[in-house]
Amino acid sequence: MIVLAKGLMMIGTALLFIAAIGVNRLPDFYTRAHAATKPDTLGLISLMLGLAFYHGFDLSSVKMLLIVVFVALANPAATHALGKAAIHNGLLPITQQKGVSDGAGERP
């Protein structure tokens, strides 16, 4: 059980670093929102599950599973609302901005 907990925590830490590097290095708001949502949520899920396995079955581990369920629903919803606000206010993706080519030729 401890080995499973430590493995889940290491996977979660690696996913959090992937999310941080993606937020810093990707070229566009929408790609940054992708990097902020999926690896970050999966990193929180695996770190919280690892901590619940590390702690043992208790009321506290039930509350950690509650945090997992809540954040897995809430974090993509908040980022989706932010992307909806951005695209309503006219922020274009990087493949549709002027002077940027994605290798797919001309766009209408």
Added chain:
Amino acid sequence: MSFLQWITVLVAVALVLPFWRVMRGLTIYDRMVGVSVVGTNTVILICLVGQIYGRIDMFVDIAIAYAMLNFSGGLVMAKYLDTTGGEPR
């Protein structure tokens, strides 16, 4: 250092990294994405610190409250920044 302390230090480093995006930005939405990542990492950091201190039964309630505040704050800022009233311009 024990295993949990190493994990806590690495999570703290991963928490500091998106502050560069919050400072630099280029648009307000990039800053809000960075704030969302920082808030999610803070929830994990609170639970890890509680496990190290041996008082996880108190710290996990703080983490639940922080997760709810992070979600509602991001959602309210997204609705505030949508200046078209929900219709595409």
